[in-house]
Amino acid sequence: MSSEPASPSFVPAEYEWLLLRFEADRQSRAPGLLAMAQEHTARRAPVRILDLGAGSGSNLLYLAPRLPASTQEWTLIDRDAALVRRVETSFAAMAPVVSGMELGAGELRERDRAVRYRLEIGDFLRGDGGVFEQAWDLVVANAVFDLLSAEQVARFFDLAVESWQRDRPAMYFTINLDHEFAIEPGAAHDDAVRALFHGHMQRQQGFGRGLGPDSAQAMARIAGQRGLRVHGAPSPWRIGADQPAMLHANLDFVDHAVHEMLAQPDLAQDRARAGSLSVEELDGWLGERRAQIDRGELTLSVGHQDLWITWPEPPGPAAS
Numbered sequence: 001m002s003s004e005p006a007s008p009s010f011v012p013a014e015y016e017w018l019l020l021r022f023e024a025d026r027q028s029r030a031p032g033l034l035a036m037a038q039e040h041t042a043r044r045a046p047v048r049i050l051d052l053g054a055g056s057g058s059n060l061l062y063l064a065p066r067l068p069a070s071t072q073e074w075t076l077i078d079r080d081a082a083l084v085r086r087v088e089t090s091f092a093a094m095a096p097v098v099s100g101m102e103l104g105a106g107e108l109r110e111r112d113r114a115v116r117y118r119l120e121i122g123d124f125l126r127g128d129g130g131v132f133e134q135a136w137d138l139v140v141a142n143a144v145f146d147l148l149s150a151e152q153v154a155r156f157f158d159l160a161v162e163s164w165q166r167d168r169p170a171m172y173f174t175i176n177l178d179h180e181f182a183i184e185p186g187a188a189h190d191d192a193v194r195a196l197f198h199g200h201m202q203r204q205q206g207f208g209r210g211l212g213p214d215s216a217q218a219m220a221r222i223a224g225q226r227g228l229r230v231h232g233a234p235s236p237w238r239i240g241a242d243q244p245a246m247l248h249a250n251l252d253f254v255d256h257a258v259h260e261m262l263a264q265p266d267l268a269q270d271r272a273r274a275g276s277l278s279v280e281e282l283d284g285w286l287g288e289r290r291a292q293i294d295r296g297e298l299t300l301s302v303g304h305q306d307l308w309i310t311w312p313e314p315p316g317p318a319a320s
């Protein structure tokens with residue numbers, strides 16, 4: 001989406017960041033798991049889809065034109081009311097460009113395809129929007145579960161198994177962060193910066209420790225313990241030197257997170273877990289990395305995993 005030069009001080013607002021990452025996510029999703037989602041929805045119409053942590057609607061914009069069902073009924077839930085209120089703006093701006101669909105009232109249309117959507121503001125872990133009371137064919141979430149703690153993921157799968165066992169929706173959870181954060185060319189302090197960046201995601205917060213780069217492994221384990229079947233496949237971002245806005249945005253996140261790790265007294269315990277680096281070393285590292293982006297010399301790989309989660313076969317009739 002972006003091959004325009006970006007200023008080194010480019011700091012995307014949450015909404016702008018979600019639009020920016022749309023293109024990186026689009027290029028990264030594992031094709032084999034997308035094929036499973038297409039196969040799963042092929043003979044269903046209408047197909048009922050729940051999008052958890054939907055943000056400004058990127059998952060729908062990506063998936064709706066790629067799923068074969070001609071009638072799709074989407075429910076989008078996010079706890080960030082400001083993002084949910086911008087869904088229509090995002091659809092109006094992006095749908096024709098990225099999906100060939102046109103915006104109608106509560107609906108996107110493309111020739112013989114009708115995609116109706118409903119917006120919910122709320123916390124899906126609390127069951128807001130009746131997410132655990134309704135029937136779904138497919139439950140999706142893009143770039144959401146790495147923000148949660150292991151306890152929250154366990155709670156989610158407990159509720160899912162308890163509530164959805166009759167309709168048994170497949171779950172397609174994409175772009176979950178893993179440990180790769182590889183900058184080319186390599187430089188001194190890369191390992192320390194990466195460890196502190198990941199340590200910031202996993203710092204102690206009100207809800208526990210975010211899973212961050214351990215998310216896909218933890219999700220697979222937790223879902224598997226509840227009898228669900230999990231397929232995983234890598235979906236890394238490969239951000240080229242021709243995408244300076246995306247590169248600068250990633251550096252801005254590193255800048256903010258690692259400075260906070262180094263400065264906040266209450267993060268001393270997390271800092272000790274993650275490794276040592278001085279503020280001067282961090283500033284020198286950031287300055288050189290930003291200069292390399294501006295010279296078109298830097299590329300970045302950020303690892304992720306996509307997961308396709310299904311239910312065990314129901315027991316067959318008892319042999320007599």
Ligand SMILES: C[S@@+](CC[C@H](N)C(=O)[O-])C[C@H]1O[C@@H](n2cnc3c(N)ncnc32)[C@H](O)[C@@H]1O
Binds near residue numbers: 018123141
């Ligand atoms: C990185 S954004 C991804 C947004 C969108 N799925 C996309 O691909 O652009 C993560 C989103 O998850 C939402 N989120 C995280 N935990 C949530 C929860 N428990 N209930 C509802 N939304 C949640 C956040 O508000 C945020 O909008």
